[in-house]
Amino acid sequence: EFDHVNTVVTHYALANPEVAISLEHDDREVFATEGRGDLRSAVLSVYGREVAEAMIDVDHDPSGSDGAASTPVESVTGLVSHPETTRSTREYLSTFVNGRYVAAGVLREAVLDAYGGQLASDRYPFAVLFVDLPADSVDVNVHPRKMEVRFDDEAGVRDAVTAAVREALLEEGLIRSTAPRGRSAPDETEISPESPESTVRGGAGHGDHDGPTSGDERPAR
Numbered sequence: 001e002f003d004h005v006n007t008v009v010t011h012y013a014l015a016n017p018e019v020a021i022s023l024e025h026d027d028r029e030v031f032a033t034e035g036r037g038d039l040r041s042a043v044l045s046v047y048g049r050e051v052a053e054a055m056i057d058v059d060h061d062p063s064g065s066d067g068a069a070s071t072p073v074e075s076v077t078g079l080v081s082h083p084e085t086t087r088s089t090r091e092y093l094s095t096f097v098n099g100r101y102v103a104a105g106v107l108r109e110a111v112l113d114a115y116g117g118q119l120a121s122d123r124y125p126f127a128v129l130f131v132d133l134p135a136d137s138v139d140v141n142v143h144p145r146k147m148e149v150r151f152d153d154e155a156g157v158r159d160a161v162t163a164a165v166r167e168a169l170l171e172e173g174l175i176r177s178t179a180p181r182g183r184s185a186p187d188e189t190e191i192s193p194e195s196p197e198s199t200v201r202g203g204a205g206h207g208d209h210d211g212p213t214s215g216d217e218r219p220a221r
Contacts, residue, residue, distance in 0.1 A: 014096075043126075046193055110157075
């Protein structure tokens with residue numbers, strides 16, 4: 001039961017970095033976010049420094065691209081991890097549509113496609129991605145708990161998300177179009193939340209940071 005609670009609260013924390021959120025279990029603080037509106041700081045609090053410093057910014061506006069007329073997506077923003085920073089499950093690949101967490105397979109597959117073969121078949125990156133589009137172009141009533149959605153233009157949404165993540169990875173020099181399958185590291189990235197007093201700057205390929213480096217380990221699930 002706690003694993004379920006942990007997952008739900010984590011999604012709330014990542015979706016709302018401007019809100020301070022904490023989670024305790026058996027009188028122990030699992031994580032706490034500061035609520036200062038910094039998504040990378042929220043990632044640091046719930047996943048730890050190794051993950052936070054391996055994340056790169058995604059900020060894509062389809063209206064400025066050639067395919068703007070073919071997609072309803074208004075923007076794709078958030079963070080995705082370096083291809084070497086992975087887990088063996090999709091649990092840490094979080095997607096949000098108009099601010100709400102959804103388990104949309106089309107979005108997850110779009111993210112994986114963007115890595116262009118840099119990930120081994122059993123490895124999944126960390127991601128906190130926000131996809132915004134007109135409310136009338138997405139059906140949120142296909143699941144009793146509204147955890148799944150259906151897009152009017154599924155192909156257009158998928159293409160926009162793939163383009164957004166690929167663009168971010170290419171700008172950091174983290175993918176190559178001809179890279180063979182299975183280049184990601186086999187070891188799982190550690191999940192080790194840090195206190196909200198910690199700060200993190202930069203992203204993949206940057207080592208500039210300050211603050212403490214210790215933290216209680218969050219149980220891997």
